[in-house]
Amino acid sequence: MNETIEIQHSHRSTRSYKTDPVSDEMLTAIIEAGHRAPSSMNAQEISVIVVRDAERKAKIAELAGGQTWIAQAPVFIAIVADYNKTDIGVRKAGQTQVIHESMEGLLVAGIDAGLVLANMMVAARSLGLGIVPIGSIRRSPQAMVDLLGLPPLTFPLVGMCLGHIEKDAPLKPRMDANTFRHEERYDANGYAAAIDSYDETILEYWKQLGRTDGITWSQNLGNNLKQVYYPQVKPVAAMQGLLNDK
Amino acid sequence: MNETIEIQHSHRSTRSYKTDPVSDEMLTAIIEAGHRAPSSMNAQEISVIVVRDAERKAKIAELAGGQTWIAQAPVFIAIVADYNKTDIGVRKAGQTQVIHESMEGLLVAGIDAGLVLANMMVAARSLGLGIVPIGSIRRSPQAMVDLLGLPPLTFPLVGMCLGHIEKDAPLKPRMDANTFRHEERYDANGYAAAIDSYDETILEYWKQLGRTDGITWSQNLGNNLKQVYYPQVKPVAAMQGLLNDK
Numbered sequence: 001m002n003e004t005i006e007i008q009h010s011h012r013s014t015r016s017y018k019t020d021p022v023s024d025e026m027l028t029a030i031i032e033a034g035h036r037a038p039s040s041m042n043a044q045e046i047s048v049i050v051v052r053d054a055e056r057k058a059k060i061a062e063l064a065g066g067q068t069w070i071a072q073a074p075v076f077i078a079i080v081a082d083y084n085k086t087d088i089g090v091r092k093a094g095q096t097q098v099i100h101e102s103m104e105g106l107l108v109a110g111i112d113a114g115l116v117l118a119n120m121m122v123a124a125r126s127l128g129l130g131i132v133p134i135g136s137i138r139r140s141p142q143a144m145v146d147l148l149g150l151p152p153l154t155f156p157l158v159g160m161c162l163g164h165i166e167k168d169a170p171l172k173p174r175m176d177a178n179t180f181r182h183e184e185r186y187d188a189n190g191y192a193a194a195i196d197s198y199d200e201t202i203l204e205y206w207k208q209l210g211r212t213d214g215i216t217w218s219q220n221l222g223n224n225l226k227q228v229y230y231p232q233v234k235p236v237a238a239m240q241g242l243l244n245d246k
Numbered sequence: 247m248n249e250t251i252e253i254q255h256s257h258r259s260t261r262s263y264k265t266d267p268v269s270d271e272m273l274t275a276i277i278e279a280g281h282r283a284p285s286s287m288n289a290q291e292i293s294v295i296v297v298r299d300a301e302r303k304a305k306i307a308e309l310a311g312g313q314t315w316i317a318q319a320p321v322f323i324a325i326v327a328d329y330n331k332t333d334i335g336v337r338k339a340g341q342t343q344v345i346h347e348s349m350e351g352l353l354v355a356g357i358d359a360g361l362v363l364a365n366m367m368v369a370a371r372s373l374g375l376g377i378v379p380i381g382s383i384r385r386s387p388q389a390m391v392d393l394l395g396l397p398p399l400t401f402p403l404v405g406m407c408l409g410h411i412e413k414d415a416p417l418k419p420r421m422d423a424n425t426f427r428h429e430e431r432y433d434a435n436g437y438a439a440a441i442d443s444y445d446e447t448i449l450e451y452w453k454q455l456g457r458t459d460g461i462t463w464s465q466n467l468g469n470n471l472k473q474v475y476y477p478q479v480k481p482v483a484a485m486q487g488l489l490n491d492k
Contacts, residue, residue: 001275001373002249002372002373003248003249003250004249004250004253004368004369004372005275005276005279005369005372005373007250008279008282008283008365008368008369009275009278009279009282010282011282011283011284013284029247029251029255030251031423031426031427032255032423033251033254033255034426035420035423035426035427036254036255036256036257036420037254037257037364038257038259038379040379040381041381041466041467041470041471041475042418042463042466043467043470043471044420044421044425044426044463046426047425047426047427047428047432048426048427048428049428049429049430049431049432050427050428050429050430051430052430053430056430080432084434084437085425085434085437085441086467086471088434088437088438088441089441089463089464089467089468090464090467090468090471090472092441092445092464092468093462093464093465093467093468093469094468095468095469095471095472096472097467097471097472098471098472098473098474099470099471099472099473099474099475100471101474102474102477102479102480103349103352103479103480103483103490104384104474104475104476104477104479104480105474106349106352106353106356107352107353107356107384107403107479108356108381109356110352110353110354110355110356110357110359110360111356111357111359111360111363111381111403111404112360113356113357113360114356114357114358114359114360114361114362114363114364115360115361115363115364116360117357117360117361117364118283118360118361118363118364118365118368119254119364119368122250122254122364122365122368123250123251123254126248126250126251127247127248127251133284133286135286135287135354135357138350138353148431148432149431149432149433150432151432151434154432157353157357158357172288174281174282174290175290177277177278177281179290179293179331180277180280180281180290180292180293180294181277181281181293181294181296182293182294182295182296183295183296184295184296184297184298184299184302185295185394185395186293186295186326186394186395186396186397186400187395188330188331188334188397191330191331191334192334195331195334195335195338199338216339217288217290217335218335218336218338218339219339220287220288221287221289221332221335221336221339221343222335222336222338222339222340222341223339223341224287224289224345225287225289225332225336225341225343225344225345225346226336226341226342226343226344226345227344227345228344228345228347228348228350228351228492229287229345229350230350231348231350231492233348233349233350233353234348234349234350234490234492237349244349244480244490246474246477246480
């Protein structure tokens with residue numbers, strides 16, 4: 001269709017990086033792609049923290065549960081909800097910020113963080129670089145807050161490894177498009193059959209990768225979604241002043 | 247730098263559309279760009295609902311508070327948190343889903359919805375089409391739930407208008423990059439000065455658009471963030487079974 005859409009349609013996560021650094025020019029272009037993403041009400045309540053220090057990256061890899069590619073990739077970018085920034089504006093206007101105490105406020109920061117992340121991912125891949133999103137910066141959020149020096153009203157939402165690709169993964173199959181795209185109204189009639197079929201597809205995908213411990217999509221979600229996967233998110237967010245009481 | 251990054255760096259919102267329909271081929275390519283976005287744990291807990299029916303679009307425009315461009319654009323896409331889809335997989339694995347009762351679960355759906363939205367936006371613009379993200383589908387969420395036939399464990403997060411551009415807006419300035427990008431650790435030292443400068447820049451931007459009612463960034467946030475802007479999000483999400491108690 002065109003080069004941009006081809007990059008998006010061939011999205012994959014890279015977990016093996018060369019040691020070569022990412023040039024300042026590339027890094028600036030990638031981060032500017034995130035910076036130009038829209039935000040709700042133009043609040044610009046997202047900040048990113050670029051980590052290149054080897055020791056700090058190693059610590060993040062450990063806090064994320066031993067994800068070695070975080071230490072290996074030359075750049076790690078933490079994407080942070082930054083209601084501290086907006087609070088300065090709200091105070092300047094003589095008002096008291098309330099949005100950060102609401103479910104809506106957290107949700108909006110999540111959506112806007114996703115916009116920043118996707119833009120940086122696509123920009124990076126358009127330059128031939130590899131990326132992998134890192135949700136596990138929410139695994140030990142208090143330690144991340146300390147490591148990145150995050151003040152009240154901020155919270156680490158998601159991260160991204162960035163670097164030159166050593167070895168790339170094959171394209172990971174998605175569930176049938178009819179479980180993603182609905183016309184006019186929500187329609188789950190095809191879900192059960194599509195999930196059965198996808199469970200088989202994913203097992204085949206693991207086999208192709210030579211992994212004998214592969215489990216189905218359903219088994220994976222059963223293991224992971226039967227619990228609050230990162231239970232420290234709510235208490236640490238609350239300690240940072242980000243509530244969801246309203 | 248390259249075409250993809252140029253599209254991202256020149257992001258703008260379109261609020262004036264031609265009546266020409268979007269071709270099926272283009273729409274499929276755009277939605278597939280969203281479908282190929284990664285999701286946390288490969289949960290694929292996002293669905294999109296494509297609305298082209300004129301009456302339904304007019305109703306959404308009304309529920310969004312009178313945003314006429316929603317009715318005008320030939321396509322509206324609602325992006326929905328879909329823990330109903332994952333629930334089918336979790337049940338198949340013999341487990342009980344819990345994640346949708348947590349702040350973490352809602353946050354992840356927000357991030358993943360943002361990934362889908364950004365990919366669809368960039369794909370659309372790469373094809374010469376215009377888009378505008380619509381947060382105000384959260385303004386009357388119960389009516390949106392009814393209109394889109396959304397079952398328990400689903401919730402409308404954000405929307406997007408899509409169509410051929412009638413008139414495009416000029417590039418909207420962003421706050422200085424040093425308020426977005428931090429090195430190694432969070433550093434808000436430059437914030438106050440950057441906000442003062444940006445408040446002037448935004449006033450100048452409104453003047454260029456011929457708008458005499460333009461206010462500063464700080465005033466805008468003061469007006470909007472002193473409250474929970476869409477107060478129905480939390481109660482309606484709860485009625486859909488999406489809690490944030492854990």
